Amino acid sequence: MRQRTGTDEFMDITAKERVEQAPREAAPGVDRLDVTAVNAPETRPLYAAREKVYAKRAFGTFRTVKWAVMAVTLGIYYLLPWMRWDRGPSLSDQAVLIDFPNRRFFFFFLEIWPQEFYFITGLLILAALALFLVTALAGRVWCGYTCPQTVWTDLMIAVERLWQGDRNARMRLDKAPWTFSKIWRKAGTHASWLAISITTGGAFVFYFRDAPTLMAEFIAFDAPSIAYIFVGIFAATTYLLGGIAREQVCIYMCPWPRIQGAMFDQYSLLVSYREWRGEQRGPHKKGESWEGRGDCIDCRQCVAVCPTGIDIRDGAQLECIQCALCIDACNSIMDKIDRPRGLIAYDTIDNLEAESKGKATSLHLLRPRLLLYAALIALVSLIMLVALWNRSVLEVNVLRDRNPLFVELSDGGIRNGYTIKILNKRHESREFRVGTEGLLGATLRIVGFENDTDPTISVPVDELRALRVFVTLPKQNLPSLKGGVADFEIVITDLGDGSTVRNDTTFRSPAK
Amino acid sequence: MARPEIDSVTGVETTGHEWDGIKELNKPLPKWWLWVFYACIIWSIGYWIAMPTWPLVSDFTKGMLGYSQRTVVANSLANARAAQSGFLDKIAASDLAGIKADPALLQFSLAGGAAAFGDNCAPCHGRGAQGAVGYPNLNDDNWLWGGTLDDIHKTLQVGIRSGHEDARDNAMPAFGRDQILExxxxxxxxxxxxxxxxxxxxxxxxxxxxxxxxxxxxxxxxxxxxxxxxxxxxxxxxxxxxxxxxxxxxxxxxxxSRAGVMPAWKERLPPETIKQLAVFVHSLGGGQ
Structure with a gap:
C-alpha cells in the first residue's frame, strides 16, 4: 500500500466535491471562479511526440529469412515489368501488364478481359483466405515478413545503417552537433531513401505501360504526365511511410493490427516471451547459480532490435508485428551465457501455460478453424482452376432482340433479330461462319453481308465483333413451333480449325 | 498541485474525463497526427481560395482557378464532338451506299442512328421501331414509300403530309363519309x-x-x-x-380514309444525322 499523501487525497476528491468545498469568495466581496488554466501542469498533454526507435541490427535464423524474403519480394516488384512474354506481333510482349487503354490484363500465358475480372476477385479471395490461415497458424506472419511496409522499412533501416552506423552510432549522431560528418551522413541517408522511393514509384508505373518504352520516355522527359504523377505519389509515400513514419504506420494507420484479435487464438504460434522460464529476471554474475532465478538477464537486446521499439516481455501487444527479430537477439545472448535457446520463441498461449505447469505441449494443427480455411482455399482454388481450364479463347454472346420480339413479314413469315458478339481472344486473326441448327426452314441473314449467301466473318486479333443477324421462318414452317416458340442453336464455326461454338437461343412468333 | 489519476486496473493515467463513472485512459495521440490535422486546415483554406466553395445568397464564390463542373462537362462534350467530327465529315462527304460499305462508318452510323431514333422517332414508331396501329413497323419488309436507302432518306427529309413542299403526299377518298359508295x-x-x-x-x-x-x-x-x-x-x-x-x-x-403524318426532318436535324437515321432504319431488317 502506498502512503497517502496530501496531494493524493486531493486527487481523489471529485470535481463536484471540490466545487462544493472550495470557498465561494476569494476575499470578502471578490468571487472565486471555478476555472483552471487549460495548460495547467496537472493536465497532461493529449498528444505525444514520437519517440524515435533506433532498431539494432539482429543476426540469426529469422533475420536471414527476412533478408531472403526482402530479396525475393523486392526483386519481383522491381524486375517483373521487364520480363518479356511473346504474344505475337500485334500484342504487348510484357509478361505482366495492366493495359488500361485497351482494357486488358496480361499475366504471362493469361490474358484477362474486363468481363473476366472474376479471376482477379477469386485471386483476392484466395489471398484473404491465405492470410486468415497463416494468421490463425502463426500470427502476423504477413506483418512481420512480407508486408510492403515492413519490407521497405527494413530496406530503409539497412540503408540508414550503411550511412550512419548501428543503433549506438545513430543515437550518438542524433545527439551530436551539426558537423560536416553529420550533415553528409544524414544527407546521404535521405538521398538514398529518395532514390529508392523514386525507383519504387517508377517500378509501379512500369506495370501499366510497356516498360522499355516508358523508360525511354522518362529518359527523354516526354512520358505522359500521369506517369510522373504516379511516380511522384509512390515515391512520396515510400519515402514518407518507409523512411520516416515506419512503425507509426503499423501502430496508428493500419487497420490490420485491430483485426488480429479475431484471427488468432490460444493455439496460434506467436512470438512469445516464456515468462515461466525468464522470471525472476535480473543481471547474472559470472559463476552465480541459475537456481532460483529466471534465464532472462534483462540485457534488453530484444527491445533494442525491435523495429517498433516495444518490449516483448510485456506480452502480446498491438504494436508487435511479430517479425521475430527479438528471437534472434535473445538466442544469440542465450548462446553467450550458455543457457538453452528459446527464451523468446514462436509458441502458443496454450502451450505457454502448459509449460509453466510442467505439462506436455501440443500444436493442435487440426483445429476446425485451420481445416475450414484450408478447405475454403482448396475449394476456391479448384473453382478457379476449373474456370481457367474451361476458359474459351473464343467467346460468343447471342443477345435476342426483345423489342420487337418478332416481326411479321408481308408474306406471313416471321423474322427474329439477334445481336451476336464474337470475342476473339486468340493472338491471331480468325475467320468464322455463322449458321443455325435445330430450326427447320430457317434462313439466316447478317446485316452488311446481304449479297453474300455464305459470308465469312473475320475477327481481328484480340477484338470483339458485333453482328446483327436476322433469322426468318417462312409461313408454312410456323405451325411446327409449339406455342409459337422454338429453341435452336446459333453455331459459330472457326474456319481455321473447324471448331464450333454453340449458343442456345429461342425463336418466337405470335402465339396462336 | 493535483497529479493525474492512475487507473487501478491498467496502471495508465486517466485524462480526468468521466462519463457516468467511466474514465478515459490517457493514451495520447501521436503529435504528427495533430500536424496532419493542421495541415488539412491549411489545405482547406487554400481550397477555399482556389476552388468554388462558399454559397452566397444568389451566387457562390468562384475560386481563383475558375474551376466549374459545367465547364468540365461542356469540354468533354466538345471533345466527344471533336472525336466524332472525323466520322461526321466522312458521312457528309459520302453517299448512303458508301456509308453502308465502310464497316467503321456503318458501325458509327448505326450507333448514332439508334440514338437519334430514340430521341426523335421512338415516340411514334416505338423504341424498337415496332410501330403501332397507324404508325408503321420499320422492321418489316413492307414500305409505303419505298424501302431502299434513298427512299428512306427522302422520306426522312421531307416527311409525309408534313407541309414540306416536296413532302410525300397522297389522299385516299373517304368513300363512305363523302358518299361516293353505298x-x-x-x-x-x-x-x-x-x-x-x-x-x-x-x-x-x-x-x-x-x-x-x-x-x-x-x-x-x-x-x-x-x-x-x-x-x-x-x-x-x-x-x-x-x-x-x-x-x-x-x-x-x-x-x-386515313392520312398519317410524319414530320419533315430536313429542317430539324443535321444532314449527317438524317443519313445515320436512314442507314439505321434500313438496317432494321426490312431495307431493300
Whole structure:
C-alpha cells in the first residue's frame, strides 16, 4: 500500500466535491471562479511526440529469412515489368501488364478481359483466405515478413545503417552537433531513401505501360504526365511511410493490427516471451547459480532490435508485428551465457501455460478453424482452376432482340433479330461462319453481308465483333413451333480449325 | 498541485474525463497526427481560395482557378464532338451506299442512328421501331414509300403530309363519309380486299367488290391490289395492315380514309444525322 499523501487525497476528491468545498469568495466581496488554466501542469498533454526507435541490427535464423524474403519480394516488384512474354506481333510482349487503354490484363500465358475480372476477385479471395490461415497458424506472419511496409522499412533501416552506423552510432549522431560528418551522413541517408522511393514509384508505373518504352520516355522527359504523377505519389509515400513514419504506420494507420484479435487464438504460434522460464529476471554474475532465478538477464537486446521499439516481455501487444527479430537477439545472448535457446520463441498461449505447469505441449494443427480455411482455399482454388481450364479463347454472346420480339413479314413469315458478339481472344486473326441448327426452314441473314449467301466473318486479333443477324421462318414452317416458340442453336464455326461454338437461343412468333 | 489519476486496473493515467463513472485512459495521440490535422486546415483554406466553395445568397464564390463542373462537362462534350467530327465529315462527304460499305462508318452510323431514333422517332414508331396501329413497323419488309436507302432518306427529309413542299403526299377518298359508295358497296369491297390476302371473305360479295375495286381503287392500289410505291398506295395483298386487318378496320378505312403524318426532318436535324437515321432504319431488317 502506498502512503497517502496530501496531494493524493486531493486527487481523489471529485470535481463536484471540490466545487462544493472550495470557498465561494476569494476575499470578502471578490468571487472565486471555478476555472483552471487549460495548460495547467496537472493536465497532461493529449498528444505525444514520437519517440524515435533506433532498431539494432539482429543476426540469426529469422533475420536471414527476412533478408531472403526482402530479396525475393523486392526483386519481383522491381524486375517483373521487364520480363518479356511473346504474344505475337500485334500484342504487348510484357509478361505482366495492366493495359488500361485497351482494357486488358496480361499475366504471362493469361490474358484477362474486363468481363473476366472474376479471376482477379477469386485471386483476392484466395489471398484473404491465405492470410486468415497463416494468421490463425502463426500470427502476423504477413506483418512481420512480407508486408510492403515492413519490407521497405527494413530496406530503409539497412540503408540508414550503411550511412550512419548501428543503433549506438545513430543515437550518438542524433545527439551530436551539426558537423560536416553529420550533415553528409544524414544527407546521404535521405538521398538514398529518395532514390529508392523514386525507383519504387517508377517500378509501379512500369506495370501499366510497356516498360522499355516508358523508360525511354522518362529518359527523354516526354512520358505522359500521369506517369510522373504516379511516380511522384509512390515515391512520396515510400519515402514518407518507409523512411520516416515506419512503425507509426503499423501502430496508428493500419487497420490490420485491430483485426488480429479475431484471427488468432490460444493455439496460434506467436512470438512469445516464456515468462515461466525468464522470471525472476535480473543481471547474472559470472559463476552465480541459475537456481532460483529466471534465464532472462534483462540485457534488453530484444527491445533494442525491435523495429517498433516495444518490449516483448510485456506480452502480446498491438504494436508487435511479430517479425521475430527479438528471437534472434535473445538466442544469440542465450548462446553467450550458455543457457538453452528459446527464451523468446514462436509458441502458443496454450502451450505457454502448459509449460509453466510442467505439462506436455501440443500444436493442435487440426483445429476446425485451420481445416475450414484450408478447405475454403482448396475449394476456391479448384473453382478457379476449373474456370481457367474451361476458359474459351473464343467467346460468343447471342443477345435476342426483345423489342420487337418478332416481326411479321408481308408474306406471313416471321423474322427474329439477334445481336451476336464474337470475342476473339486468340493472338491471331480468325475467320468464322455463322449458321443455325435445330430450326427447320430457317434462313439466316447478317446485316452488311446481304449479297453474300455464305459470308465469312473475320475477327481481328484480340477484338470483339458485333453482328446483327436476322433469322426468318417462312409461313408454312410456323405451325411446327409449339406455342409459337422454338429453341435452336446459333453455331459459330472457326474456319481455321473447324471448331464450333454453340449458343442456345429461342425463336418466337405470335402465339396462336 | 493535483497529479493525474492512475487507473487501478491498467496502471495508465486517466485524462480526468468521466462519463457516468467511466474514465478515459490517457493514451495520447501521436503529435504528427495533430500536424496532419493542421495541415488539412491549411489545405482547406487554400481550397477555399482556389476552388468554388462558399454559397452566397444568389451566387457562390468562384475560386481563383475558375474551376466549374459545367465547364468540365461542356469540354468533354466538345471533345466527344471533336472525336466524332472525323466520322461526321466522312458521312457528309459520302453517299448512303458508301456509308453502308465502310464497316467503321456503318458501325458509327448505326450507333448514332439508334440514338437519334430514340430521341426523335421512338415516340411514334416505338423504341424498337415496332410501330403501332397507324404508325408503321420499320422492321418489316413492307414500305409505303419505298424501302431502299434513298427512299428512306427522302422520306426522312421531307416527311409525309408534313407541309414540306416536296413532302410525300397522297389522299385516299373517304368513300363512305363523302358518299361516293353505298354502304353495301363498301361491304363488298371489304370482302374483296380481305380475299386479296387470303382472309375470311364471302366469295360472292368479293366478286361484286372486285368490279367496284377496279373502278374506284385500282388507279392507286393497282388491278391486283399490290399497291404502288410511287403513289404511296399500300399493298393490299400482304399480311401487313397499318390500321388493322380485321373486317371492321378495313371497312372503317374505306369509309373514312386515313392520312398519317410524319414530320419533315430536313429542317430539324443535321444532314449527317438524317443519313445515320436512314442507314439505321434500313438496317432494321426490312431495307431493300
Amino acid at each position: 354502304p353495301g358497296q363498301i361491304s363488298d369491297v371489304t370482302d374483296f380486299v380481305l380475299s386479296l390476302s387470303g382472309g375470311d371473305a364471302n366469295a360472292e360479295a368479293a366478286a361484286r367488290g372486285k368490279v367496284i375495286f377496279a373502278e374506284q381503287c385500282a388507279a392507286c392500289h393497282g388491278e391486283d391490289g399490290k399497291g404502288s410505291i410511287e403513289l404511296g398506295a399500300p399493298n393490299l395483298t400482304d399480311r401487313i395492315w397499318l390500321y388493322g386487318g380485321t373486317r371492321d378496320a378495313i371497312t372503317d378505312v374505306i369509309r373514312n
